[in-house]
Amino acid sequence: MFEYLNQSEVIRSIVTVGSMALFFVGLFGLLSQKHFIKIFISIAIMESAVFLFFIGNVFERDFTAPIMGEGYTNVAQMNDPIPHAMILTAIVIGMAVMALGVSMAIEYYKLTKNTDIDKMNEMRH
């Protein structure tokens, strides 16, 4: 059974199903929750799900890390470095936006004592 599970298609299917489940958990949280911080957490969960989906599908099980040193100059058996670079950038950007959002939420709460997005009606329609 373990040889069956070790095939790359099976690993990729498991990662796809799991990361999409996480994505929909985050999407459900985004649509149903009312407190800002829970909405920010849901967005962070969705971002993590997308990164997991990406890395899981580009990973080759038998290849090594893309670091060259003595004996590892065989470039054909190394994993792809571009997804690592992309996800690094995307994680940092996502963290920066979330930190900014949390600081705006803190300041808004300080001024109006309100944390419910349905009750945010400073602007009369």
Added chain:
Amino acid sequence: MSIKRSLATTTISGFALSAAFVLTLLNLLLQNLPAHMHRAGDELLKLNADEGIANAVTTVVVYFRGFDTLGEIAVLFIASLGIGLMLGENERCEIKAESNFMLQTASRLLFPIITLYGIYVMVYGHLSPGGGFQGGVIIASGVLLLLISHKEYEVPHSLVVWLETFAGVAYVLIGLIGLLTLDVFLSNFLPHDIAQMGLLISGGIIPIIYILVGIKVGSEMSMIVQNLIKRQSNV
């Protein structure tokens, strides 16, 4: 229909619709699982040897996609600016658990070790996994330790401003020097022999840029962490 019935119908039909949607998406993704393809990263791995850097991920982050890293630095800079704008004028919040003598001494002992580790990860980022972002965040976590355990500790503001300005301006200037000398923005104009691969000084501008990135990220994350502690104590 009574309210209970209509609520149940709505919930069940909502669940059925979302389940159908999820299953369609999963079906689509599972039918199109990628085979082992020849992707752009494989070409870049072959070009990596010309730059003489052992860690191919560092070459991709700093050199081949260095413009994205410059944009990411800009995002962190703007975020730190924005958080300072929102929360900068507040007072520091009170942490109700008083910190005692053991915590203060231990954190003062640990802070230099954490900073040294962060600098190690930053400087050796082109030889082993690690790099500027990772090292900067480690240094910021050391600063967070000091901020939590000491009530009166404040990150020295002018030092942070000098460090981050120096690092950011130097990054853009290195790119512009590449534009002036080799006619390509962010080109590798320092010598980068393949014979130096694996040594600390190798790869031209790449270790220099990653150290600058580390300094900038470390100082900005420290400022962000300090500003996030500043909310009034009744929040």
Added chain:
Amino acid sequence: MSSILFIALPLLFGFITPLLNKLSKNAVVYASTLMQVFLLYLVFTLLSQNTPHIEIISIAPPLGISFVLNATALFFVALFTFLMTLFSLYYLSHRKTNAYKNETKFFILLNMLLAASIGLVLSSDIFNIYVFFEIAGISAYILSAYEKTPSALEAGLKYLITGAVASVFLVFAIALIYINLGSLNLALIAESFGTLSYNLKLLIAILLLIGFGFKVEIFPLNFWVVDVYQGSSTLINALFSSIVVKAYLFVFFHIVYLFLQSADFSLFLVYLGAASMLIAEIVGLSQTNLKRLFAYSSLGQVALIFTAFALQNAEAIQAALFIVFAHSLAKMTIFLALSKIESVHKSVNAQTLKEFNSPFLRAVMLIAMLSLLGIPLFAGFVGKFLLLKSLVTGGLLGVLALIVLASLLEAVYYFKLAGFMFSKGEKKEPMKIDFTQKLVFSLLAFLLVVVGLAPFLISGFLLEASSVMLEASSYITNLVGAQ
């Protein structure tokens, strides 16, 4: 003169500002304005070289990032730099009475917004587009929450949450593209996109539509726009409606013309745009708050530009570029004028419009409103006429009916506003307008009138720009062949 300077110089200015701030605040303001004037000079030197110019960054395309400066990109870069310079000149005299607190941070954000909008238009790599998308987004979130009043913070929070969700969908689309096609360069993606299965192409198209749709303000993803416009300060509204949304529109349709081209999808986009315009005008009819009214009008015009870009012929895209030009100039005029009125009378509603006393400002606002309506002799008419002509030749009479109906609704409330402005009633004391501000307003109004009277001045350039945008194959061969 390289086009990288459009990005490198504002970034350099942004990074060095915290240090310059210690010297003197005025140094920052004047340095920023000087830098934007220099960028405007750079645009003039680039206008003379007219071939598609590829600027290489680090390594050659298609493995690396590069900037492609063709006629369409040049049009947008020129428009954004010109509008931002006018905005800075206006602000130089606005700050004498109503300066923002922490002005140096405001200038850093303005320059980052300019750099990111120009980067979106020039870049040829999809992940680089995502990074500029985020830079523009985060600058816009902070600018809209800048004043830290409860309504400004509410606007900032709504903008941030919708922007973060949009970027999640965009990263998902980029992940799918890289996993299945193996490259991040737009030209290579366009070459091999046809080899994917139909379902996967549809999924990527839907994800890109959702991701960009939030920013391009298309129905039903534009629920955030009006509240954000109402909560931000009026000066920032000018930037949002004339610079930011145009950059996102161009990037989305650039991607559509490169690899998402199909007859069904284009027809769907055309109907989506026309429906958005009609819905925006219908809801806007009942508004009494002036900022919300102009936000709904902005939504309608942006949907019109969306419809024009979605039709797949060179004449329609030329019409779209004309409307982009006219709308950006007119909305900048209107929001700057509203900001001037607000700074003198401390509020902006129908009563203030009846009472403000400045014949110059009334004339300028009237010119802008007539241009937005599409009255002949003003710049807005040329674009609308070309669009209606190409709809008739394409046989899409249903879309034509929707657009004409929406324009009639828009005319109703613009005439109501004009009636307020020119009503005979008690006026307050005359407003003093600075020389710099008079210069800015006169230049904007002059351009609107001149292009309306003599559209042949720019129509040749815009026709070339539209055919460059429509034709994907020359873009692809330029990038893939450049070594």
